[in-house]
Amino acid sequence: MTDQPDTKSESKHDxxxxxxxxxxxxxVHHILxxxxxxxxxxxxxxxxxQKVVDGMQDAVDKVAKAFGIEPYVPPAPGAALTIGTDDEAEDEPAPPAVPTAAAAPAEPFPNEQEDLILLRVGSExxxxxxxIEAGRGLEARAVLMRLMTA
Structure with a gap:
C-alpha cells in the first residue's frame, strides 16, 4: 500500500x-x-x-491575471499604506503620517549580526x-511562515 493520495476520486478543488x-x-524556494x-x-x-526582479514580477502578474486578480502596483512614494477595499478606504479617515527615519536619529545596532537580521526580517x-495588499493571502502566509521558522 502506498502513501500516495487517491487522485482518481479527488475533487477538482482538493x-x-x-x-x-x-x-x-x-x-518560494526557487525565489529564495x-x-x-x-x-x-x-x-x-x-x-x-532589476532584470531578475522584473522577470519574477512579470511571472507573478501573469499568474494574477490567470486567477482574475489585479497585478500588484506599488503605492506612490510617500503614499499611506492601506489594507482593504477601496470602499473601506473612503469610509475611514487616513491614518496619521508616521515619522520617517530621517525625522528621528537612528540608534546604532549593537552588532552587525543584529543589523543583518533586522534587514532580512524587514524585507520579509x-x-x-x-x-496581502494584492489579495494573495496564501503567498503572504508562506512568507510569514518562512519568517517564523527561520
Missing part, C-alpha cells in the same frame, strides 16, 4: 489545494535561491538585478504586506 501548496512551496545571488558571493550590476514583512 487537487487544486494539493498542487497549489506544493507548487507554491517550490516557487535567486535572492542568494544578491549576496556577497556574487557580483552583478544594478540593471541585471514588507513582502508579506505587499502580498
Amino acid at each position: 487537487k487544486f489545494l494539493r498542487l497549489s501548496e506544493a507548487r507554491l512551496e517550490r516557487a 535561491l535567486l535572492e542568494n545571488l544578491a549576496g556577497p558571493g556574487y557580483e552583478h550590476f544594478d540593471d541585471e538585478g 514583512i514588507d513582502l508579506a504586506i505587499r502580498e
Whole structure:
C-alpha cells in the first residue's frame, strides 16, 4: 500500500489545494535561491538585478491575471499604506503620517549580526504586506511562515 493520495476520486478543488501548496512551496524556494545571488558571493550590476526582479514580477502578474486578480502596483512614494477595499478606504479617515527615519536619529545596532537580521526580517514583512495588499493571502502566509521558522 502506498502513501500516495487517491487522485482518481479527488475533487477538482482538493487537487487544486494539493498542487497549489506544493507548487507554491517550490516557487518560494526557487525565489529564495535567486535572492542568494544578491549576496556577497556574487557580483552583478544594478540593471541585471532589476532584470531578475522584473522577470519574477512579470511571472507573478501573469499568474494574477490567470486567477482574475489585479497585478500588484506599488503605492506612490510617500503614499499611506492601506489594507482593504477601496470602499473601506473612503469610509475611514487616513491614518496619521508616521515619522520617517530621517525625522528621528537612528540608534546604532549593537552588532552587525543584529543589523543583518533586522534587514532580512524587514524585507520579509514588507513582502508579506505587499502580498496581502494584492489579495494573495496564501503567498503572504508562506512568507510569514518562512519568517517564523527561520
